[in-house]
Amino acid sequence: MNAQTVIKICQEKGISLSDFALSQESEQDNISKTEILTRFGQMLSVMETAARTARETPIHSVSGLTGGDAYLYEQRRKKRSLLGSTASKAVACALSCSEVNASMGRIVACPTAGSCGIVPAAVLSVQEEYDLPREAIVKGLICAGLVGQIIGEHACLAGAQGGCQAECGSASAMAAAAVVELLGGSPAQSFDAAAIAIKNSLGLVCDPVAGLVEIPCIKRNAGGVMNALTAADMALAGIVSRIPFDDTVDAMNRVGRQLPTALRETAAGGLATTKTGLELAETLKNR
Amino acid sequence: MPTPSLFDIMGPIMIGPSSSHTAGAARLGKMAYKLAGGDIKDVKMYLHGSFAATYRGHGTDKALLAGLLNLNPSDERLRHSFELAAKKGIHYEFIPTNLGENVHPNTVKFVITNSAGETHEITGSSIGGGQVVISDIDGMEVNFTGERPILVTHHKDEPGVISNITFILYEMGINIGNMRVSRSREDHTAHMYIEMDSLTGGDLTAAIRNIPGMLWVKLLLPIDETSGDASRKDSI
Ligand code: SF4
Numbered sequence: 001m002n003a004q005t006v007i008k009i010c011q012e013k014g015i016s017l018s019d020f021a022l023s024q025e026s027e028q029d030n031i032s033k034t035e036i037l038t039r040f041g042q043m044l045s046v047m048e049t050a051a052r053t054a055r056e057t058p059i060h061s062v063s064g065l066t067g068g069d070a071y072l073y074e075q076r077r078k079k080r081s082l083l084g085s086t087a088s089k090a091v092a093c094a095l096s097c098s099e100v101n102a103s104m105g106r107i108v109a110c111p112t113a114g115s116c117g118i119v120p121a122a123v124l125s126v127q128e129e130y131d132l133p134r135e136a137i138v139k140g141l142i143c144a145g146l147v148g149q150i151i152g153e154h155a156c157l158a159g160a161q162g163g164c165q166a167e168c169g170s171a172s173a174m175a176a177a178a179v180v181e182l183l184g185g186s187p188a189q190s191f192d193a194a195a196i197a198i199k200n201s202l203g204l205v206c207d208p209v210a211g212l213v214e215i216p217c218i219k220r221n222a223g224g225v226m227n228a229l230t231a232a233d234m235a236l237a238g239i240v241s242r243i244p245f246d247d248t249v250d251a252m253n254r255v256g257r258q259l260p261t262a263l264r265e266t267a268a269g270g271l272a273t274t275k276t277g278l279e280l281a282e283t284l285k286n287r
Numbered sequence: 288m289p290t291p292s293l294f295d296i297m298g299p300i301m302i303g304p305s306s307s308h309t310a311g312a313a314r315l316g317k318m319a320y321k322l323a324g325g326d327i328k329d330v331k332m333y334l335h336g337s338f339a340a341t342y343r344g345h346g347t348d349k350a351l352l353a354g355l356l357n358l359n360p361s362d363e364r365l366r367h368s369f370e371l372a373a374k375k376g377i378h379y380e381f382i383p384t385n386l387g388e389n390v391h392p393n394t395v396k397f398v399i400t401n402s403a404g405e406t407h408e409i410t411g412s413s414i415g416g417g418q419v420v421i422s423d424i425d426g427m428e429v430n431f432t433g434e435r436p437i438l439v440t441h442h443k444d445e446p447g448v449i450s451n452i453t454f455i456l457y458e459m460g461i462n463i464g465n466m467r468v469s470r471s472r473e474d475h476t477a478h479m480y481i482e483m484d485s486l487t488g489g490d491l492t493a494a495i496r497n498i499p500g501m502l503w504v505k506l507l508l509p510i511d512e513t514s515g516d517a518s519r520k521d522s523i
Contacts (some may be wrong), residue, residue, distance in 0.1 A: 001290050025293045046300050062304070062366075090291070101303030103348045104366040109417075111296050113306050141297060148296030153288055157296070158415065174296075181377035211337070212344040213304040257479075284344060 003150055003191045010187040016152040017177065017187045018139040025050035040138045047120035050100040050107045051093035061102035063284055066214045070095035086129040087229055094225040096119035098218040104156045110141075111148045111157040113215045114164075115171035117221035119144050122175035122228045126182055136182060143181045145173035148196050155245070155253035159206035160265040162256030168217075169201030169252065173245075175228035176235070185236050195229075195245040200227050202248070203255055205263035207270025210281035214231040216271055266270035291382030295519045298418055302365045308338070308345035311413030313365060315395060316354020318433050319409045321507045322480075325401035328354055336498055338413075339383035348381050351395060355379075360417065386410070396423075398462055424480065425470040431482055437463060437507040438481040438491070443500035444470050449479065451498045459487050459494075476502060 010020050026033045053059065056076040060067030074092050081088035097117035101107045107116040123140045126132070148157065153168045156162045176193035185193070201224070209215040235241075241248070262269030271277050301310040313393075320327065332351055334342050342348050346366065353368035354373070363369065372379055386394055391412035400406045410423040421431040431437055442448045449468065456463060465482040495504045 013336050021293060029294075030291055036293070040297065043298055043300060059379070062346045062349075063343075080508075104304065104309065104349065105304055106300065106361060106363055107303050108298055108300050110298070112416075113301065116303070142293065145293040145297040149291055149293060152291040152296060156288075160415070210344060213342045214344075274469055 001150055001153060002085040003194075006146070006150070007068075007187045007191060016060070016139070016143070017146050017181055018143040019188055021142050021149070032059070036142070037138060040141050041134075043110075044134070044138055046106055046108050046143060047097070048124065049098040050105065050116070050256055051120050051124050052096065053105065054099040054103075055092050055146075059097070059099055059103045059105070061214055062104055063102075063212055063214065065209070065212065065280060065284070066102055067099055067216055069218065072101035076101040086125050087226060089128060090121045090125035090225045090229055091222045092121075093124050094118055094221040095218060097121065100213045102212075102218065108280040110144070110173070111152070111167070111170055112167045114159060114208075114217045115167040115221060115224065115265050117218075118168065118224040118228060119175045119178065121221070122179050122232075123182065123270035125225075125229075126179050130183065132182060140178040140182045143190065147174040147177045147190075150246075151249055151252070154249045155256060158265075162252065163204060163259045163264055164220060165198075165201050165204040165252055166256055168220045169198055169204055171221075172197040172201055172224045172228040172231070175225060176231040177226065179232035180235050183236055185232075188236045189238075191245040192239070192241045193231040194230035195241035195243060195248045196234060196239075197227050198233065198238040198248040199241065199243065202252060205259060205270045206265045207263060207272045208265065208267055209272050209277040211265075211267040211272070211285050215277070215280070222248070246249070294352070295416075300361045301417060301502065302350070302361060302363065305317060305345045306417040307413045307415050308341060308347045309350045309365075310360040310397070310417040311393065311415075311419050312338075312345075312347045312350035313354040313358065313360040313417045314358055314417065315411045315413060315421070316351040317357060317359070318354070318419065318507075319397045320355045320397060322409055322421065322424055322439070323397070323407040324342075324403055324439075324505070325403050325405075327377055327399055329400040330355060331380045331382060331398040333382050333384045333386065333396040333398070335384060335386040335390055335394040335396070338393050338395055339385075342381065342383070352379055355399075357399075374489055405512045409460075424467075425469055425478075427465050427467050427480075429480060430465050431480070434509050436486050437482050438479075438483060438495070438504065440479045440495065440504045441502040441506065442477055442479070442498070443502070444475045444477040445500055448477075448498060448500045452479065452481075452495055455491070456481070456483070457499070458515040459489050459491060461485070461487055461491070487516065
């Protein structure tokens with residue numbers, strides 16, 4: 001399956017990307033559409049809680065390395081923010097989900113635990129701004145899943161394999177496509193948004209300090225959702241990605257393979273081996 | 288790679304921070320609990336590779352223990368597993384070690400003593416995305432993923448018992464994916480582990496229990512990812 005064929009099928013049948021994904025999943029895995037919608041509804045509930053929890057109370061990670069940032073940011077954005085209400089809400093939600101993850105709270109891997117804040121933050125902030133019904137958001141999550149399916153087939157979704165572009169980059173692409181569909185954009189526009197999001201995260205390395213899903217992961221979720229919203233906003237304006245989605249996935253796949261092992265979740269390069277990164281890792285060892 | 292399913296991309300619902308080091312670890316603990324049988328009195332967990340290096344920061348220790356308490360990978364009580372285990376009077380220990388050259392980096396070996404006084408050694412690895420493989424049970428090489436049902440029997444080590452079991456599976460239309468037998472010379476009994484592709488409607492355990500020479504039988508079902516509690520007592 002690739003984006004080009006999916007767009008064509010959707011155009012011919014006059015259906016949305018989420019309709020397409022729903023039918024395909026139902027046929028291939030022999031599971032009813034209602035069952036799929038129910039399971040995505042459960043995921044949405046978990047996302048809603050995760051996106052709220054760390055904004056309301058400061059929470060800290062198991063290692064003690066990170067925490068409290070979603071709360072700090074929420075305090076500021078309630079008064080004022082450079083970003084405006086939708087984008088600042090998205091940043092706050094992304095931080096919250098990621099902090100909940102680092103504190104051993106409950107999240108939805110989408111596509112991974114490390115990148116679990118991006119898709120929820122995008123759809124929930126847009127939901128609030130446009131007052132969209134819950135069913136629409138569930139469909140948005142399915143649309144995000146479809147984009148991930150195509151990336152998974154032609155590249156990969158694990159930092160250990162393809163670097164952070166595969167985790168946070170993919171999540172941004174998934175979120176961007178979902179937001180475009182939620183706001184009435186066409187399937188082609190969804191994939192333009194996804195392509196732009198991938199282009200903006202190509203080459204992103206996976207370099208977690210002490211090998212833990214915290215630094216830089218938490219803030220990369222905030223950056224990732226901004227990338228998604230920017231890409232979606234451009235696509236909704238009619239801006240086209242000169243390099244089509246399928247090609248960006250191919251590029252991501254090749255770039256991932258060219259990344260040295262040190263930059264693929266081994267904590268042997270990038271931020272993990274900076275002076276501070278190494279010091280933080282050392283303090284954890286001696287605890 | 289073939290197209291992954293929607294649910295491979297979105298989900299699982301899990302306790303963070305890491306699908307391999309936390310969710311997978313909880314799954315391994317739960318499979319070990321089921322395979323060891325009975326309540327656990329004492330457990331030593333030998334951690335290898337990345338498990339040994341990062342287990343505290345990823346909560347791998349809490350997740351393993353939570354699994355051994357029969358909690359699911361998405362259960363929020365997971366982070367309190369030390370307290371829960373202490374309340375139950377379970378003695379536990381984490382021992383970073385080296386299990387060998389060609390062992391998967393996220394591997395744990397459980398040495399479990401249950402309330403019946405039996406000791407079992409179970410080794411398994413978390414192979415990514417929350418998926419796991421149990422590779423060794425009491426020195427017997429296996430390959431169990433916990434995604435398919437497993438039948439465990441303890442029976443007299445005499446001719447005909449195993450063929451009776453496989454005949455029942457055949458009659459019920461159940462396909463065997465992986466099967467292992469370990470014999471104990473002292474008491475002339477044997478344990479058998481059968482991983483099946485899927486179950487059919489009939490009462491499999493009742494039928495097998497009636498086989499002459501059968502001491503006990505149990506059926507371990509795949510883990511239910513979404514339920515946050517341990518109410519489904521029979522799942523792995
Ligand atoms: S830096 Fe690595 S561990 Fe962190 S979110 Fe990115 S891919 Fe995941």
